[in-house]
Amino acid sequence: MNGQRTITVLGSTGSVGTQTVQLLAGAPERFKVKALVGGRNARLLAEQARALNAECAVIADAACIAELRGALADTGIRVEGGAGAVVAAAAMDADWTMAAITGAAGLAPTLAAIRRGKCVALANKEALVCAGDVMLRAVREAGATLLPCDSEHNAIFQSLADGNHGAVEKIVLTASGGPFRTASLDEMAKATPETALRHPVWSMGAKISIDSATMMNKGLEVIEAARLFQLPAAAIEVLVHPQSIIHGMVCYHDGSVLAQLGSPDMRIPIAHTLAWPERIDTPSPRLNLAAVARLDFAEPDLDRFPSLRLARETLLAGGGAPAILNAANEIAVEAFLQRKIGFLDIANTVADVLDMLGTPPADALDEVIALDQSARRAAASFTAARAA
Numbered sequence: 001m002n003g004q005r006t007i008t009v010l011g012s013t014g015s016v017g018t019q020t021v022q023l024l025a026g027a028p029e030r031f032k033v034k035a036l037v038g039g040r041n042a043r044l045l046a047e048q049a050r051a052l053n054a055e056c057a058v059i060a061d062a063a064c065i066a067e068l069r070g071a072l073a074d075t076g077i078r079v080e081g082g083a084g085a086v087v088a089a090a091a092m093d094a095d096w097t098m099a100a101i102t103g104a105a106g107l108a109p110t111l112a113a114i115r116r117g118k119c120v121a122l123a124n125k126e127a128l129v130c131a132g133d134v135m136l137r138a139v140r141e142a143g144a145t146l147l148p149c150d151s152e153h154n155a156i157f158q159s160l161a162d163g164n165h166g167a168v169e170k171i172v173l174t175a176s177g178g179p180f181r182t183a184s185l186d187e188m189a190k191a192t193p194e195t196a197l198r199h200p201v202w203s204m205g206a207k208i209s210i211d212s213a214t215m216m217n218k219g220l221e222v223i224e225a226a227r228l229f230q231l232p233a234a235a236i237e238v239l240v241h242p243q244s245i246i247h248g249m250v251c252y253h254d255g256s257v258l259a260q261l262g263s264p265d266m267r268i269p270i271a272h273t274l275a276w277p278e279r280i281d282t283p284s285p286r287l288n289l290a291a292v293a294r295l296d297f298a299e300p301d302l303d304r305f306p307s308l309r310l311a312r313e314t315l316l317a318g319g320g321a322p323a324i325l326n327a328a329n330e331i332a333v334e335a336f337l338q339r340k341i342g343f344l345d346i347a348n349t350v351a352d353v354l355d356m357l358g359t360p361p362a363d364a365l366d367e368v369i370a371l372d373q374s375a376r377r378a379a380a381s382f383t384a385a386r387a388a
Contacts, residue, residue: 040060154248218311
């Protein structure tokens with residue numbers, strides 16, 4: 001890496017963002033931070049901006065801008081706020097941008113970063129799930145580089161390092177199985193937000209933890225993998241692997257299988273994208289296979305985890321179906337976290353919305369956003385009916 005790499009972090013106050021900031025703080029001689037973008041946690045964003053001596057701090061919730069300005073008044077760090085400022089920060093001329101704003105809110109900023117034609121580390125699944133055609137077209141037009149940051153996609157990316165994509169037979173994404181891996185449907189029907197958030201392996205935010213519990217997270221990853229690696233659905237397999245040591249595998253036509261292994265720590269894939277094509281040190285625990293002792297695998301149960309089946313069906317349907325799936329799921333997950341619906345109602349709500357809205361086209365970002373809003377309204381109606 002020649003000289004300092006300039007960095008923008010979109011979503012710096014979230015789970016992936018805070019871990020990215022930790023890695024940046026550990027190598028100040030290698031990285032110069034242009035902008036940090038947070039949601040509404042002004043206190044944490046100010047602490048990060050000070051620690052990294054960022055040029056600019058942007059908070060998405062404009063109501064929090066006064067607090068952020070006050071916290072950084074003595075620093076010379078530029079402070080901005082609101083949705084427009086978030087997109088403007090994403091469009092700054094940084095060498096490397098972490099796209100970690102979750103949900104549909106991350107679509108426009110991610111697209112703005114891609115259009116700069118530099119490296120974009122993608123931690124926002126929704127960018128490719130909801131607007132895959134739009135994003136990939138922008139990547140081609142701008143000559144940008146997408147670096148997958150999800151542990152599974154990053155594992156596949158590393159296992160494809162020889163560039164011999166034509167020899168790939170299939171890829172395998174692993175799933176921990178979440179907190180309900182061995183639970184019965186009756187037990188899952190009685191699940192509370194507290195039990196669903198209790199992930200046995202990974203430390204994640206609330207929304208992605210619930211997605212892991214329903215296995216919707218893995219369904220979204222299947223859609224994302226199809227976009228990233230230009231593979232048909234039939235060439236993407238999911239295996240439940242409770243130890244979360246093997247994160248992804250590439251199976252070749254000659255019978256060879258290449259896998260990426262590592263401790264279940266998001267700082268490892270983040271660091272890989274941050275330094276790519278080089279590598280940097282991380283404080284992540286080193287893998288001790290003797291201590292792990294065994295690695296287990298099983299096929300996912302689609303009767304208990306229908307979200308994975310729904311995601312595959314939307315991938316095959318194409319058009320705007322994946323955007324509808326994602327939006328409906330976000331609303332249903334929030335309703336569950338607010339104790340308005342049951343755990344099993346999450347997948348049922350998503351299925352209802354998909355049945356209602358069908359497979360309309362989504363060839364431009366405004367079409368994707370319109371579908372997203374329609375799906376959210378429909379999902380809100382279904383969750384309200386279930387809560388009544």
